[in-house]
Amino acid sequence: MTSSGTSRQHRPQAWACVLLLALGLACSRERPPPLTHEAYVWQRDWSPELSSALEKELPPELGALRVLARERSGPTRTPVDVAVDVDALARSGREVVAVMRVDGTAPLDGISLEEVAVHARAWKARGVRVRGVEVDHDCATPALTAYADWLERERTHLRDGALRLSITALPTWASSPDVKRLAAIPDDVVVQVHAVRAPSLFHPEEARRFVESWSSATGRPFRVALPTYRARLRDGTRLSAEPRDVSGFLATLRERPVPGVTGVLWFRLGHRGDVDAWSLPTLAAVVRGEPLAPRLTPRLVDAGGGTRDIVIENTGRVDADAPARLTLSGNLEVLDGVGGYAPHGASLVARTPPRLRAGERRVVGFVRGTEVTLAVP
Structure with missing residues (x-):
């Protein structure tokens, strides 16, 4: 009798433990994985300091580099190739995405993804861990239909599966009826939340609204591009992405995740000779959520x-x-x-x-x- 009574007394406690365990497992399943971190290498003139940073100074949290390889800009749309230090990219050991920038005012007629895919394949042949190609095109919102048509046609150059396709996107596109179709074409979308509206560079509250708007409009996974630089306007005004502001935004993104956000792209990777970009120790401190008190x-x-x-x-x-x-x-x-x-x-x-x-x-x-x-x- 004593043994049986004791067993019945422990049953509610046992069921409570089972219930708590089930709830814990459910919460762990719902919690999104940690954000990934990658960086843009956007220098048009490569320097020994940049090459050294890639080989010796990259924060270990940076999983991949997106490297500007080719540009199409200006009224003539003359293509310009960046003289990339391919050996330094290979020695970095990071995955790499070759990026083609197409001026937002330039039409896409006569421009092909093959232009940047050629660079990607050449880098891979020299030992770079190439993951894919990216198009950086700040298309006007009314022209998104034509842009989506172009992406669908041009993607045929990547059908062998060896190169993944990504695009950068402006948060203002979220208001377009074509945005869901556009976001479904590439393998990866990077939403830029800095330098969207002149003359501001970055505001955490506005960036949060941009991210939430894109999430609601597309319902698909995407990454967020955050700034690490300073800029000077034509009137001499200096704008700066302060580490404390960007770190605060990143903290809220971790505490209150936005559906679909899988990672962060840092624009741009600095080095010892780049006085207008964060130093790599500062970037590492922000990525890790470390205290940012100056000394x-x-x-x-x-x-x-x-x-x-x-x-x-x-x-x-x-x-x-x-x-x-x-x-x-x-x-x-x-x-x-x-x-x-x-x-x-x-x-x-x-x-x-x-x-x-x-x-x-x-x-x-x-x-x-x-x-x-x-x-x-």
Whole structure:
């Protein structure tokens, strides 16, 4: 009797455990897989710094590279091939997608996917892990029907299955009745949520609306292209994709997934010589969701002859703007600035402070005197 009663008492607990286990399995099935990360290599003039970055400095989270190979732009639509360092691509070990950019104002007559497929096959023959080709065409929304017709015709060049087809897309296309048909043609779609409406570059709230709108309009898997760069408008205004803003958007995408979003494309991959793109340590920190607190250290460095250099060093992992003012104290005999800094009393002042990349060290002035100290902002 005691044994039987004990068994009955434990049955509700056992059923509760089974129910919790079932619920846990259901939740795990519904939770989308982690977002994948890839990057665009969009430089038209390849440099040793870019090749070195591909071979030695890529964050391990980047699973593939989408490389600009050919352009068709301007009124003449003259094709221009990029002199890509194919050996560096091969040594990177990453999968690669060869991209053809076609100006949004240029008609597609006389343009063929075979133009970029030729590059893809040549790279593959030299040891690159080629996955496919991509068309970057900022087509006007009213012209989407013609664009979809062109993609369907041109896809016949890839029917052997050796090359997958992807396209970039503008979120404004979501309002077109042709968008569902268009999104079904390629194997992969990348929706650009930066530099969509002038003069803005990136706003997290707007980007979220773009992603949700595309998801609702197409009902198909897609990736999201996020910015890592700064740009200057014709009137001199500088726009910047701040790591903190982009990281915040990415965090909400992870916490509140949008149906269909499978990964992120970073535009563009920076390197040590690209002052207008994030440094690779900053990109890695954003991808990993690491803290983005800047760490700028100004200090005095003996330059000999009684002179000291005034140095600012970014000892953190995030690119950051240098302080606009550096104040010194002591018996100052000579004080001067360089790189945008100018003396103002006992201070160096920059109207537009430079941005220091992660790990960068920059001399911004020099001072001569006695008992000189530098106030840390």
